[in-house]
Amino acid sequence: MRTGTTALIGALVAILGAAGWYAYQGLIVPGEPMPRDGYIALTIGVVLSIIVGAGLMALLFFSSRRGYDEPPTFKDED
Template sequence: MQRLGIGQLILLVVLIVILIVTAVWAVSVWNATGDAVMGTHGWIALGLGTFFSLLIGCGLMALMFFSSRSGHDDVADPFRKPGPPSE
């Protein structure tokens, strides 16, 4: 296994600090809005939004998977080395 360089170590520390600051901010916002009440329509909207977001995300991932397996993406790959000519 390769050791981390100084640049990679600095990047890792910066990303961990950003993650910690984001988590602290999220907890503080969550606690500050603890008295807000969400009605039935809000819960329905949250549920439908979550469901359709997952549905679209899974559908796009499935399309990407099947597209890469069928070979349609091979023509659009600019980094592909040219192979022997097909007959």
Template sequence: MRNLGLGNLGLGQVILIAALLVMLAIAAFGIGWAWDATNGVSDVAMDENGWIALGLGSFFSLLIGCGLMALMFFSSRRGYGDAADPFRKKERK
């Protein structure tokens, strides 16, 4: 079994992990509370136009997200952003 290195954590790292776990617990509690609060309005029906709008909105959100990630990937591969990085040393070819 691999050693995860948990014995080498400093006090700051332990506090950071504890704070993140507390924030995760608060978020989970909030999601559960909001889920229970909406049970009273579950009888509201969405018509055909609502489903179409939900589907198109989801599709185009995914399309834009995937397109932007692809642009970022190809831009990184071709080095288009290298000239804008003032901290990178210029390489001579």
């Protein structure tokens, strides 16, 4: 592997480790449970994220089937 690739993989693994450590620390800290409004906001965010993802996938398949992803071709005016 080249040096740049190794550095990129190392940086991504470090970021993943930091995110995992942060999530673990958030889980083990004692405190108050999440209020009902928090669960409602979390549910709305998850549902909207799934809807946006499904819409983007539908757009991807629509544009692929209609030929919008093909490179343009120019016609001669002879």
